[in-house]
Amino acid sequence: MSEPDPSDAYGETRPFRVRSSTAEWAAAILRQRVTEGGLAPGSRLAEDELTAELEVSRNTLREAFSLLGHERLLEHRLNRGVYVRVLSPADVADIYRVRRMIEGAAVRRGERDPAALAALREVVAEADKAAAEDRWPDVGTADLRFHLVIASLNGSERVNTMMAQLLAELRLVFHTMDPHALHAPFLPLNRELLTLLDAGRGPDAEALLAAYLDQAERVLLATY
Amino acid sequence: MSEPDPSDAYGETRPFRVRSSTAEWAAAILRQRVTEGGLAPGSRLAEDELTAELEVSRNTLREAFSLLGHERLLEHRLNRGVYVRVLSPADVADIYRVRRMIEGAAVRRGERDPAALAALREVVAEADKAAAEDRWPDVGTADLRFHLVIASLNGSERVNTMMAQLLAELRLVFHTMDPHALHAPFLPLNRELLTLLDAGRGPDAEALLAAYLDQAERVLLATY
DNA sequence: TCTTATCAAATTGTTCAACAATCCTTACAT
DNA sequence: ATGTAAGGATTGTTGAACAATTTGATAAGA
Structure with a gap:
């Protein structure tokens, strides 16, 4: 009678009485599988299987x-089921278009927010440490957090939400690639960007960032 | 989920065979009531009533x-029900912050997209006509569409979606105000903006737009 | 009178099982 | 090879049931 609890396999036990809903608990597990590559883009999520597994x-x-559909990680096709989102080249291009807009606007003014600058320094240090220890997936998440902080310079809650969503989408592509080749070239650029922001040189930072994002987009699109 | 709604179901009668899901059909009806003021901000949407009414x-x-909650039109309070969203002054300020970013970026380049310019001319004409005939609510919707087209100059599907959502949120505030006082001052500004865009004077258009949005924000915040 | 405690009613949160509608595969006919 | 017609499998929708929470009323006590 010792049936293994499927949730234990993921280190996530379901509390008897939760403040957040059961749906969010299930979504969190699926979200992790999608963003960490356990579920490949394009694969189908059958209701029968998952109700049995997640109970x-x-x-x-x-x-x-x-x-997860609203986070654009899953795609719902009427009467046909739910699939892990597959990003098209057009999607990647669109995401980078939005990133240029959001991050460019954030950086242009050259405003020096002490809290944000501190956060950026911390993230850069974290990325450097992870790189030195060859933990490239961690470098990737640090890189994403770097740009999330950049976006937050806009001072808008809604922009923060948009940016987080964009980066979650990008993860769908990231984990299909070699994290070293993907993130290594951008470590020095992050540092340089930080010094420009520190100096309040907004327009220069914007130009660097634009080139930065163009290059990243090209790298991603080259894999298609 | 995130499926584009053909929004064919505005007659409030459910077609025998629906292409979109029943949930989307119900959402379309409620969305219309909220954005057109049939349901005032703050009012509660009881499950019993609506299940009976919408069947x-x-x-x-x-x-x-x-x-609709994900569109920020409704607000969900745990164990207390669903309410039509009430925008705080901070919300309004945040929305205008995002609008300045999106519309500013759209206009800055000074790129002359013939299709978009034609659409803008059409919308401006529509607004003028509605104003001449004292149909001020129609002037309001034309105004919103004007700015939706502006945002589309960014050439990003995601930005278009964001903008549409922002304007839907703004409607929550708009329809609590006198549409004449709200939109009349902005008719000539729209025309002026159009001529600047026509001339490819991007930076000038951006400056005008920034002043425009600042003024609109002040008008809205003055009502709180 | 005011505060607090308790209870009952109403409403929402969650799950389940059944049926309807749709899609997809297979088999068959042309 | 192409098109068509079952049927089996999967998703869409519903109604009901029960649990948990809020709300409002009532009663008890200071």
Whole structure:
């Protein structure tokens, strides 16, 4: 009678009484699988399998699907099921278009927010340390956090949300590539960008960032 | 989930065979009521009433709630129900911050997209006509469409979606005000902006737009 | 009178099982 | 090879049931 609890396999036990809903708990597990590559883009998420595995009702699972669908990680096709989103080259180009807009606007003014600059320094140090220890996936997440902080310079809650969503989408592409080749070239650029921001040289930072994002976009599109 | 709604279902009668899901159909009806003022900000949407009125199940209605919640039109309070969103002054300020970023970036380059310019001319004409006939609510929708087209100059599908969502949020505030006082001052500014865009004078257009949005924000915040 | 405690009613949160609608595969016919 | 017609599998929707929480009313006590 000792049936293994599927949730234990992921180190996530389901509390008896949770403040957050069961749907969010299920969504968190699926989100992790998607963003960490356990579920490849394009694969289908069958309701039967997942209700059995996660031990939640179909309704709850479908609510979790809905949550992840709004984060653009899953794609819902009417009467055909739910699939892990597949980013097209056009999607990648669009995402980088938005990034140029958001991060460019954030950087242009050259405003020196002490808290943000401190956060940037911390993230850069974290990335350097991870790189020195060959933990390239960690370098990748540090890189994403760097740009999230950049975006936050806009001082807008909504922009922060948009940016987080964009970066989550990008993860769909990232984990199909070699994290070293993907992130190594950008470590020095992050440092340089930080010094420009520190000096309040907004326009220079914007120009560097634009070149930065163009290059990153080219690297990603080269894999298609 | 995130499926484009053909929004064919505005007659409030459910077609025998629906192409979109029932939840999206219900969401479309509620969305219209909220954005057109039939449901005032702060009012509660009781499940019992709406399941009876729309003749959908509770589960389906709650999925519609979820959709509109993600669009920030409805607000969900745990165990207390769903309410039409009430925008705080901070929300309004945040929305205008994002608008300055999106519309500013769209206009700065001074790129002359013939299709977009034609669309802008058409919308301006529509607004003028509606104003001449004292149909001020129609002037309001034309004004919103004007700025939606402006945003589309960025050439990004995601930006278009963001902008549409921002303007839907703004409607929550708009329809609590006198549409004449709200939109009349901005008719000539729209025309002027159009001529600047026509001449490819990007920076001038950006400056005008920034002043424009600052003024609009002040007008809105003055009502709080 | 005011505060606090308790209870009952109403509403939301969650799950389940059944049925309807749709898609997809297979088999068959042309 | 192409098109068509079952049927089996999967998703869409519903109604009901029960749990948990809020709300409002009532009663008890200071």
